[in-house]
Amino acid sequence: MKRFTSLFASALLVCSMAVTSAQAADKIVVGFSQIGAESAWRVANTDSITSEAKNRPNIDLKFSDAQQKQENQIKALRSFISQGVDVIAFSPVVETGWEPVLKEAKRAHIPVILTDRAVDVQDDTLWVTFMGSDFVEEGRRAGNWLLENYGRLKAEGKSSDVINVVELQGTVGSAPAIDRKTGFEEVVKGSPVKIIKSQSGDFTRAKGKEVMEAFLKSEGKNIDVLYAHNDDMALGAIQAIEEYGLKPGKDIIIVSIDAVRGAFEAMVEGKLNCTVECSPLLGPQLFDAVEALAAGKELPKRIVTNEDVFPAETAAEILPTRKY
Amino acid sequence: MKILPDIQNPNFQRLLWPLAALAGILLFNLFFTPGFFEIEIKDGHFFGSLIDIINRAAPVMLLAIGMTLVFATGGIDLSVGAVMAISGAVAATVIRPDYVKGVLEYGEIQPLYLVIGIPLALSVLCGLWNGILVAFVGIQPIIATLILMVAGRGIAQLITQGQIVVFIHEPFQYIGSGFFLGFPFPIVMVVLIFILTYLLTRKTGLGLFIEAIGANAVASRFMGVREKQIKLAVYMFSGLCAGIAGLVVCADIKAADANNAGLFLELDAIAAVIIGGTLWGGRFTLLGSIIGTLIIQSLTTTILTRGIAPEVTLVFKAVVIIAVALIQSEKFRNVFSVMVASRRTKA
Known part of the structure; x- marks a missing residue:
């Protein structure tokens, strides 16, 4: 079996190398390793990157889906390195454990762009720029919105002296x-x-x-607020709250992050109170950076995307314009 | 018919340890998690952590029922998680065929038999593929089903074009979140499928044939057991179970999430079967697998209701599962009792 896989892998490698060398006459070859398709946000992110690549004739995008696994992502990066792409871009699935593969990229003189998630490495020359949202700022915005609006939105009879929050964390x-x-x-x-x-x-x-169901079982009506790290979890939790017999958005104030279309639909129905934007439409910025790199320009170490906070009141107006 | 289980009966003895482990977890909650055993009636249906455990365990129970038979023939089915994803993706696509093209309006409402029938037919087909590879082509089960495990999730993502397809379809949603006589419908369905499988394997010769193949395929072939056909049927059955589990998950969240539906659930199902006391090839116990699933899920629900830090959740789960597997091992129990005895004599 082992021999078979290695044979198969090398056959694949040979094939893909043959293809790249044929194509890569004067195009900029970009290897992009995506985390997966775990949420609507990620799908929109993938979409923005692949469609932007198609629109730019000088870009040749090699796209690889890691299905939420770091080992797949490391494999993808190694294969980009062996194919000799011009630029590597990737969204790291977790923060740690990237040093060896990033060193290999550096030795091969391939610049690495981090998109939307950062890595935790000692040597920050291992990557060129980190492009994407400031997640800490998103958390702050969610917190600030809650502090400013809780008094106004809270259900009657609830006090503002103690606000009990349950949190749905990401991976x-x-x-x-x-x-x-x-x-x-x-x-x-x-x-x-x-x-x-x-x-x-x-x-x-x-x-x-599932997690919200368990929260409701143990805390029940004590829960005043749900803070979800993304909209998809909030949308799942809304179903659990309804099945429990409470009104999401009224009995339990819900604030989440991402601002995907489903969140706006829920806000229009009054089931979600606020979503903090985390824009996935990185494609144009990413390939601008890639082209700048190819032209030999210096990039800033941090490129932040422009983002907004959307409370429920604005949802009906904005919903038709959401792309994802 | 005896009503009390016969303690000397080896079949019962094999269930003893898994049952003890389950009782241990529940006892812990009885003392340390207030309200864990409360069951109220809300809107005419039962409601409480215990119901949650069974309801959330339902998909894995379905997988485990199919997996138990596959295990008994000396095989393994790694593809069940991926088949779940395919089944959910197909169901959602039948309901909203144009959603992936960006059409948000629903067409005409599809009849329930199509929404259920097409995904299940495809799931059986997936099982057929596995079965042919294992029984007729002669590929090792772990490799044969690995193919679909990897490819299946890709197929599911192709069907939904990588999007999460959300839908509203009242009759179909009943499968995931409806109630029958006060119980969540997934539980009722698991009970029905369990009884059917039990009758089919224990009240006919089929169960014995399956065990014979698992114990010694060559000998059973010489005895006239149609080894290949039975293996094929068992993998198809496992595919069917996975398909139903996929529908339950998809109907529950009213969305087909091709990337996450059933992700790593094959591992839960395998763990459940082994914890339940079915060994690779030969004797199997369906009830044991159900208990195994309950052990895993009550552990998860305990962790969630008690609020153990998410960073240590997986480690905690692993420790409990190792403990359960160890107390089931006769060798370990012997070594352990010798150790305890020697310490006593020293003291």
């Missing part, structure tokens, strides 16, 4: 989960907001629903 160890938690906690520190339960819902609907 354990991922940058957005860590940072969104940090940012939120930073803002609500010293306020009446108290996080009473916090568990991982893996950024998915099904897990968000």
